[in-house]
Amino acid sequence: MxxxxxxxxxxxxxxxxxxxxxxxxxxxxxxxxxxxxxxxxxxxxxxxxxxxxxxxxxxxxxxxxxxxxxxxxxxxxxxxxxxxxxxxxxxxxxxxxxxxxxxxxxxxxxxxxxxxxxxxxxxxxxxxxxxxxxxxxxxHPVSDGQKKLPPRKKILDPQGPILQKWNKIFVITCVMAVSVDPLFFYIPVIREKEKCLDLDGALQITASVLRTFFDLFYILRIIFQFKTGFIAPPSRVFGRGELIDDPVAIVKRYLTSHFIVDILSIIPLPQVIVLAINPNLKTSDPFVAKDLLKYSVLIQYVPRLWRIYPLFKEVTRTSGILTETAWAGAAFNLFLYMLASHIVGANWYMLSIESELRCWRRELKKASLFRQKYMSCTERDPHVLPTLNRTCSLVDPENIKDTNTFNFGIFFDALDSGVVQSTTDFPQKFFYCFWWGLRNLSSLGQNLKTSTYVSEIAFAIFIAIFGLVLFSLLIGNMQKYLQSTTVREEEMRVKRQDAEQWMSHRMLPDNLKERIRRYEQYQWQENRGVEEETLIRNLPKDLRRDIKRHLCLALVKKVPMFEKMDEQLLDAMCDRLKPVLYTEKSHIVREGDPVDEMLFIMRGKVSTMTTNGGRTGFFNALLLQAGDFCGEELLTWALDPNSSSNLPISTRTVETISEVEAFALMADDLKFVASQFRRLHSKQLQHAFRFYSSQWKTWAACFIQAAWRRYWKRKTERSLREAEDQLQDAFANEDGSSLSLGATIYASRFAANALRNLRENSRHNRMQQRLLPLLPPKPAEPDFTAQKH
Known part of the structure; x- marks a missing residue:
C-alpha cells in the first residue's frame, strides 16, 4: 500500500x-x-x-x-x-x-x-x-583603428577527431531514439472483462522520460551544428578542401539545409499528448488520444529517420568507418534488423487493438447501441457488455464458416494470447510482439493469412516487401563484415593451393616442395599475410622513418658495427633495411657468386665457409649468430668512390643452419648511404669492420699461421748455428793431434742433430712450398680516407 x-x-x-x-x-x-x-x-x-x-x-x-x-x-x-x-x-x-x-x-x-x-x-x-x-x-564605415571585433567563438572542424566521436554518439542515440518511439503504441490496452479501451499510465511516464532523454541529444546536435564549420564545395578539387569558419555562413547554411528537419524531430508531440491532452480526455474519449498518439509518432518518424542517414554518411565520409572492428559492424547491422522487428511488432499491437475496436463498433451499430463513449471504461451501458460478449468472440480464421462472424485475420494471435489486455505485464507483450515481427520479417510474411480488410492486407504487403529488403541487406552486410575477419586466411589458402598445383605441374622433387611449404608457413607466422613493404611504402616519409626506427633500431644496435654510428646515420640505415626470412639449409650466397646484399643477422644461426677459390687442401668455416653480418665485400665496394658498376664476388659460401630472420641492405641502398653520409669513413668503423668481418678473420688466421711457421723456421736455424759454433769452439780448444772423449761425443751428437734437422727442414720446406700458394689474398681495404663532400 x-x-x-x-x-x-x-x-x-x-x-x-x-x-x-x-x-x-x-x-x-x-x-x-x-x-x-x-x-x-x-x-x-x-x-x-x-x-x-x-x-x-x-x-x-x-x-x-x-x-x-x-x-x-x-x-x-x-x-x-x-x-x-x-x-x-x-x-x-x-x-x-x-x-x-x-x-x-x-x-x-x-x-x-x-x-x-x-x-x-x-x-x-x-x-x-x-x-x-x-x-x-x-x-558610416568605421576606421580600422576604432573597429574592434569581438573574439570569434571556437568553430569545430567537421573532420576533427572530437566531432567524429560525437557524430558516432549521435548516430547511436538517433537509432536508440527511433527505437523508443514505438513504445507509445503499447500504451492503449484492452480491459477484456469490461470490453473497454484504457491507457497504461506507468508506460506513459516511462516512454515520455526515455524520449525526452534522447531528445536532449537532438538539441545538443543542433547546438553542435551551429558551431561546426563546413568544407567549401569548390575547394574539394584538391586535398581535404578549405574549412569555412565564418559563423554567418555556418548559420545560413544550416538554417537552409537540415534545421527544419531537426526542429520537427524534437517537437515533443507524444509527450504533450500523453501528459497534457490525455488527462483531460481520459474521462470522455480515449479514442482521440489513441489516434493522436498514433499519428504523431508516425508523422514524426519520417524526419527522425531522415536525419539518421545523412549523419551516418557524414561519419563514414570523415572517418571511413562507423565501427572499429568487423564484429561490431556485424552486431550493428543485426541490431538494425532487430529494431525493424520491434517497429513491426509495435504496429501489429496497435492494429490488433484497432481490429477489436472495429469489431465492437460494427456489432454495436448493428444493435443500435453505438456510442463511442460506451467503449471507454468511464461510462458504460448495461446492454453493451452482453452484446459484445455474444458477437465479438474470438474465432480462429481457419474455423470461420459463417460470413457474419468477424474475421480478425493476422491479429487473431495478439487477441487470443491476451497480450493486448491490461492484465498482461509489459515485458510479456513486448517480447511477444517483438518475436512476431522478427518471425514474419524473416519469413517474408509467408505465413500471414489476412482477412478482406484493406488496411490489414496493406500491412501484410508492407511486411513482405520490407522483410525482403531488410533480410537481403542483413545477409549482405553480415557476410561482408564476417568475411573481412577471415580474408587473410582465405587468401593464404588460395595461395597455398596455387603453389601446390604449380609444384605438381612442374614435377618438383619432394625435398624442394617441402622447403617451399616451410617458407610459406614461416612467412605466414611472421606477418599474417600482410604485405609490410607495400603498406609502409604508401605512408609519408616521416611515418616511414618512425615505423622503421621502431621496428629496426633496437635490432640494428645489436650489431657491433653500428654501435658507434650517430642517430642520423642509423635512421638512414633503418629506412633502407628490408626484413628477410630464410628457412633451414638455405644457401644465401655461394662462393664465386656476385654479392648483391649485406645481411645483418637478428635471429638464427648461419654457417659461412670458404675453400679459397676451390684449391685443394684449404677449408675454413665460421659460425655466425645474432649480431653478426655477412657480405662485407659489398661495403668495400660501396665505400670506394671509383668502384665500377660490377658487383663484388663472394669469397665465401653462406648457408643457414636454422631458420634465420635478418635485415638485408641491398647494393644500391648501401651505395646511397655511403655516398650521402661520409661519416662512414672513420677509423672506428674501420677497426670494427676488420674485427667482426669473417673474411678478415680467415685472412688473419692464415696470416698468423704463416708467421708462426716463419718464426719456427728462424728459431730452428738459429739453434743450428749456435750448435755449430759450440762445436767449432770445442775443436779449437783441443790438441790438433788427438781428440778428447768429450769432443768426440759432442761431435757425434751434433752430427745426429744436424741430420735430423736436415730431414725435418726438407720435409717442412716441401710442405711450406705447397701451402704458401694456398694463403688467401689480403682483403681489399675500404677507402676510409675519402674526403667529406
Whole structure:
C-alpha cells in the first residue's frame, strides 16, 4: 500500500515537471540563437552599459546629439553617437511578464504556444537589430583603428577527431531514439472483462522520460551544428578542401539545409499528448488520444529517420568507418534488423487493438447501441457488455464458416494470447510482439493469412516487401563484415593451393616442395599475410622513418658495427633495411657468386665457409649468430668512390643452419648511404669492420699461421748455428793431434742433430712450398680516407 501511494506521488511529480522540460530546452536554444546572431554581426560598439548601447563614429567630438536608429540613415553627417533605446526595456526576455498568464492572484505555467510566440518575437527583434546595424555600418564605415571585433567563438572542424566521436554518439542515440518511439503504441490496452479501451499510465511516464532523454541529444546536435564549420564545395578539387569558419555562413547554411528537419524531430508531440491532452480526455474519449498518439509518432518518424542517414554518411565520409572492428559492424547491422522487428511488432499491437475496436463498433451499430463513449471504461451501458460478449468472440480464421462472424485475420494471435489486455505485464507483450515481427520479417510474411480488410492486407504487403529488403541487406552486410575477419586466411589458402598445383605441374622433387611449404608457413607466422613493404611504402616519409626506427633500431644496435654510428646515420640505415626470412639449409650466397646484399643477422644461426677459390687442401668455416653480418665485400665496394658498376664476388659460401630472420641492405641502398653520409669513413668503423668481418678473420688466421711457421723456421736455424759454433769452439780448444772423449761425443751428437734437422727442414720446406700458394689474398681495404663532400 505504501509503495503504491509513493508511486502515485512520483507519477504526479513527473507529470508536473515534464511539460516544463521542452519549454526550458527551447528557451535555452533561443538564447543560444540570439547570442549567435549578436556575435555574427559586425562589431560597431565602442562603449557598452547595462542600459544603453552606443558606437562612436569618425566625426568630431563636438557633435554629441543622440539620435534614434531610424534617423541615422537620413542624417548621416551630424551625429557622433547613436544611442539605442534601453535594451532591457525593448527586448529582454521575461517569462513572468510575457509567458505567464495571471488568473486572479495565481499564475499558471507558461503554455507551449506562449513559449513559441516569445521565441518568434525574440528572433524578429534580433533580425531587426541586425538589419539596422548593417544599414548603419553601410552609411558610416568605421576606421580600422576604432573597429574592434569581438573574439570569434571556437568553430569545430567537421573532420576533427572530437566531432567524429560525437557524430558516432549521435548516430547511436538517433537509432536508440527511433527505437523508443514505438513504445507509445503499447500504451492503449484492452480491459477484456469490461470490453473497454484504457491507457497504461506507468508506460506513459516511462516512454515520455526515455524520449525526452534522447531528445536532449537532438538539441545538443543542433547546438553542435551551429558551431561546426563546413568544407567549401569548390575547394574539394584538391586535398581535404578549405574549412569555412565564418559563423554567418555556418548559420545560413544550416538554417537552409537540415534545421527544419531537426526542429520537427524534437517537437515533443507524444509527450504533450500523453501528459497534457490525455488527462483531460481520459474521462470522455480515449479514442482521440489513441489516434493522436498514433499519428504523431508516425508523422514524426519520417524526419527522425531522415536525419539518421545523412549523419551516418557524414561519419563514414570523415572517418571511413562507423565501427572499429568487423564484429561490431556485424552486431550493428543485426541490431538494425532487430529494431525493424520491434517497429513491426509495435504496429501489429496497435492494429490488433484497432481490429477489436472495429469489431465492437460494427456489432454495436448493428444493435443500435453505438456510442463511442460506451467503449471507454468511464461510462458504460448495461446492454453493451452482453452484446459484445455474444458477437465479438474470438474465432480462429481457419474455423470461420459463417460470413457474419468477424474475421480478425493476422491479429487473431495478439487477441487470443491476451497480450493486448491490461492484465498482461509489459515485458510479456513486448517480447511477444517483438518475436512476431522478427518471425514474419524473416519469413517474408509467408505465413500471414489476412482477412478482406484493406488496411490489414496493406500491412501484410508492407511486411513482405520490407522483410525482403531488410533480410537481403542483413545477409549482405553480415557476410561482408564476417568475411573481412577471415580474408587473410582465405587468401593464404588460395595461395597455398596455387603453389601446390604449380609444384605438381612442374614435377618438383619432394625435398624442394617441402622447403617451399616451410617458407610459406614461416612467412605466414611472421606477418599474417600482410604485405609490410607495400603498406609502409604508401605512408609519408616521416611515418616511414618512425615505423622503421621502431621496428629496426633496437635490432640494428645489436650489431657491433653500428654501435658507434650517430642517430642520423642509423635512421638512414633503418629506412633502407628490408626484413628477410630464410628457412633451414638455405644457401644465401655461394662462393664465386656476385654479392648483391649485406645481411645483418637478428635471429638464427648461419654457417659461412670458404675453400679459397676451390684449391685443394684449404677449408675454413665460421659460425655466425645474432649480431653478426655477412657480405662485407659489398661495403668495400660501396665505400670506394671509383668502384665500377660490377658487383663484388663472394669469397665465401653462406648457408643457414636454422631458420634465420635478418635485415638485408641491398647494393644500391648501401651505395646511397655511403655516398650521402661520409661519416662512414672513420677509423672506428674501420677497426670494427676488420674485427667482426669473417673474411678478415680467415685472412688473419692464415696470416698468423704463416708467421708462426716463419718464426719456427728462424728459431730452428738459429739453434743450428749456435750448435755449430759450440762445436767449432770445442775443436779449437783441443790438441790438433788427438781428440778428447768429450769432443768426440759432442761431435757425434751434433752430427745426429744436424741430420735430423736436415730431414725435418726438407720435409717442412716441401710442405711450406705447397701451402704458401694456398694463403688467401689480403682483403681489399675500404677507402676510409675519402674526403667529406
Amino acid at each position: 505504501v509503495v503504491s501511494v509513493w508511486w502515485g506521488h512520483l507519477k504526479l511529480k513527473v507529470v508536473k515537471l515534464l511539460p516544463l522540460v521542452f519549454p526550458l530546452a527551447f528557451f535555452v536554444l533561443s538564447h543560444f540563437l540570439s547570442d549567435l546572431i549578436s556575435t555574427t554581426t559586425p562589431s560597431l560598439f565602442h562603449r557598452y552599459s547595462l542600459s544603453t548601447l552606443e558606437f562612436q563614429l569618425s566625426t568630431p567630438k563636438s557633435a554629441k546629439r543622440p539620435l534614434p536608429p531610424s534617423s541615422l540613415v537620413m542624417n548621416a553627417r551630424e551625429p557622433k553617437f547613436v544611442r539605442f533605446e534601453d535594451w532591457k526595456s525593448e527586448s529582454s526576455f521575461s517569462i513572468e511578464r510575457e509567458d505567464s498568464v495571471t488568473d486572479g492572484n495565481h499564475k499558471r505555467r507558461p503554455s507551449v504556444t506562449a513559449v513559441l510566440k516569445s521565441i518568434g518575437r525574440r528572433l524578429e527583434n534580433g533580425s531587426e537589430k541586425m538589419k539596422n546595424l548593417r544599414r548603419a555600418s553601410a552609411v
